Amino acid sequence: MTGWTFVAAAIGFGVASSVLSATFDWPDILREPAPVVLAAFHDGGTSLIGTWFAVAWTYGLLGVPVLLLAAALGRPGDPALRAAGTIGAASVLLSLIGFLRWVFVVPALADRWAGGDAVTRVAVEAAWTAQHQFGGALLGEHLGQVLAVAWSATVSVVALRSGALPRWIGWSGLAVSALYLLNQGDVLATAVPGFPVWDLAGPLGSTCWGLWVGAVGVVLGLRGVRKSA
Numbered sequence: 001m002t003g004w005t006f007v008a009a010a011i012g013f014g015v016a017s018s019v020l021s022a023t024f025d026w027p028d029i030l031r032e033p034a035p036v037v038l039a040a041f042h043d044g045g046t047s048l049i050g051t052w053f054a055v056a057w058t059y060g061l062l063g064v065p066v067l068l069l070a071a072a073l074g075r076p077g078d079p080a081l082r083a084a085g086t087i088g089a090a091s092v093l094l095s096l097i098g099f100l101r102w103v104f105v106v107p108a109l110a111d112r113w114a115g116g117d118a119v120t121r122v123a124v125e126a127a128w129t130a131q132h133q134f135g136g137a138l139l140g141e142h143l144g145q146v147l148a149v150a151w152s153a154t155v156s157v158v159a160l161r162s163g164a165l166p167r168w169i170g171w172s173g174l175a176v177s178a179l180y181l182l183n184q185g186d187v188l189a190t191a192v193p194g195f196p197v198w199d200l201a202g203p204l205g206s207t208c209w210g211l212w213v214g215a216v217g218v219v220l221g222l223r224g225v226r227k228s229a
Helices: 001-022 034-060 063-072 079-104 105-114 118-162 166-183 184-188 203-228
Strands: none
Touching: 001 063, 001 184, 001 203, 034 079, 034 105, 034 118, 079 105, 079 118, 105 203, 118 166, 118 184, 118 203, 166 184, 166 203, 184 203
């Protein structure tokens, strides 16, 4: 169950985020000025809010297998895996908050901006920037992603040292964790102008990390099938 839930979360989030990319130019639009984002969001209507809701909760599903992983590997008392489970669950929660802003916070701002006069729009744009930097850049993109990298790196080290998972899972996990961490340049650049940014780190790192999560799920799922057989 733990393995196939990993797979379901990876596939579900991949599908939902692909729809979001096609309809809202995500994630590139996150770095656009407030008027551009608010106008595009308002034009997206209810269907865009539904897409964000799907993105949020398909990613939120990942918290279940993250917490069950130590038991699924037969190592419920392993302190490293227990710590990793806590870190991973915190990462999912922070990212979930970042995603759900687009369901519960942004719609009201976009509606007020679209129907407001020049003064109202300036005020809404300031409010948008504040919540975007706090809920998005800080909670979701910085803390959420850094803790996700810490979780995958810890699981990878445990795999290499204990043999609880194949060694290729361990080595590939360390590689994708390092790659995903490079996306922090783009996040930090929102607060520190001129901070070095590698544009491919975000899409490449998140895609490889998601594929690795799916691979962990497949390994666990097939192991469970063989045991049942």
